[in-house]
Amino acid sequence: MTIDARHISVLGPEAVEMLAPRAGGVYVDATFGAGGYSRMILATEGTRVIAIDRDRTAIAGGFNLVDSSDGRLTLVEDRFSNLADVCAAQGEPLVDGVVMDVGVSSMQLDQAERGFSFRFDGPLDMRMGQDGPSAADVVAKASEADLANIIYIFGEERHSRSVARAIIAARKEATITTTKQLVEIISKVVWAKPGEIHPATRTFQALRIFVNAELDELHMALAAAEQVLKPGGRLSVVSFHSLEDRIVKNFIAERSKTGGGSRHLPEIAQTKPRFKLVNKRPIVASDEETKANPRARSAKLRGAERTDAPAQDAGPLPHWPTLATVLRGG
Numbered sequence: 001m002t003i004d005a006r007h008i009s010v011l012g013p014e015a016v017e018m019l020a021p022r023a024g025g026v027y028v029d030a031t032f033g034a035g036g037y038s039r040m041i042l043a044t045e046g047t048r049v050i051a052i053d054r055d056r057t058a059i060a061g062g063f064n065l066v067d068s069s070d071g072r073l074t075l076v077e078d079r080f081s082n083l084a085d086v087c088a089a090q091g092e093p094l095v096d097g098v099v100m101d102v103g104v105s106s107m108q109l110d111q112a113e114r115g116f117s118f119r120f121d122g123p124l125d126m127r128m129g130q131d132g133p134s135a136a137d138v139v140a141k142a143s144e145a146d147l148a149n150i151i152y153i154f155g156e157e158r159h160s161r162s163v164a165r166a167i168i169a170a171r172k173e174a175t176i177t178t179t180k181q182l183v184e185i186i187s188k189v190v191w192a193k194p195g196e197i198h199p200a201t202r203t204f205q206a207l208r209i210f211v212n213a214e215l216d217e218l219h220m221a222l223a224a225a226e227q228v229l230k231p232g233g234r235l236s237v238v239s240f241h242s243l244e245d246r247i248v249k250n251f252i253a254e255r256s257k258t259g260g261g262s263r264h265l266p267e268i269a270q271t272k273p274r275f276k277l278v279n280k281r282p283i284v285a286s287d288e289e290t291k292a293n294p295r296a297r298s299a300k301l302r303g304a305e306r307t308d309a310p311a312q313d314a315g316p317l318p319h320w321p322t323l324a325t326v327l328r329g330g
Contacts, residue, residue, distance in 0.1 A: 009036035016040040018236040018303040019097035030080040081220035098225040118200040121180035155206030162189040223314030229306035278303035
């Protein structure tokens with residue numbers, strides 16, 4: 001099977017190489033998108049891929065790849081946090097590898113009607129799936145304090161309070177329904193020097209992450225990957241900003257260390273690590289890839305290999321704003 005260059009994901013060859021795909025192996029492409037990872041895995045004869053995406057458009061775009069895969073590719077419309085249930089439903093409760101490309105895809109950013117990008121005018125939507133509140137709903141209903149928290153926590157925007165105040169003032173005059181309206185509001189209170197990122201970058205990132213509960217999804221997806229990976233199975237994750245990378249880094253570090261005991265307790269009291277590191281430092285894109293695709297500048301690839309220790313629960317999610325609490329005024 002040949003690989004279309006248009007579908008090569010950021011750090012795609014490196015991420016798939018980290019999986020070490022082999023004939024007879026079953027792999028999960030947890031973020032199908034344009035199918036870049038799936039194509040590269042399927043290039044190894046005898047592999048099977050279970051691909052997941054919550055975006056119906058991405059699933060529909062993969063039908064041709066399914067047809068050409070000789071039955072080796074299965075597409076599932078779902079959240080990647082549910083990957084353990086998806087694998088079980090496909091008769092593969094244990095798999096040989098899981099690969100994830102975290103965050104919004106280039107396809108979504110390039111579609112003005114999806115409302116992800118400040119570069120195009122479109123409806124202020126930002127939903128990866130087909131249901132739930134949109135970014136316009138959040139901007140219309142959230143309190144000033146909640147908006148400031150959302151923009152600060154998920155966008156790391158130091159002008160979050162000013163942006164929140166500006167949004168509240170603007171929505172009193174007219175309902176904010178388009179990306180262009182929001183960009184104009186933000187640009188009045190956030191200024192960028194030449195060479196810096198667009199003033200709306202961090203606010204748009206924050207709303208997108210919040211609307212799609214992306215960081216909660218990532219927490220749960222990593223724990224689900226731990227459940228489904230066989231001993232020796234590989235986890236390969238590409239992230240694009242510090243919030244995501246911190247979650248991945250901390251997850252792998254926590255699951256890779258021996259803990260729970262002390263020098264005063266028997267050796268048996270020690271907790272056995274559930275993963276071992278594949279790369280101690282994150283792999284980053286080459287200069288050549290960065291020139292070809294500026295989005296690759298911030299990409300980091302981390303990997304780990306599953307041990308035979310029992311899987312651990314996901315644990316409690318961080319305490320940050322949620323759609324349920326913000327939209328009901330909590």
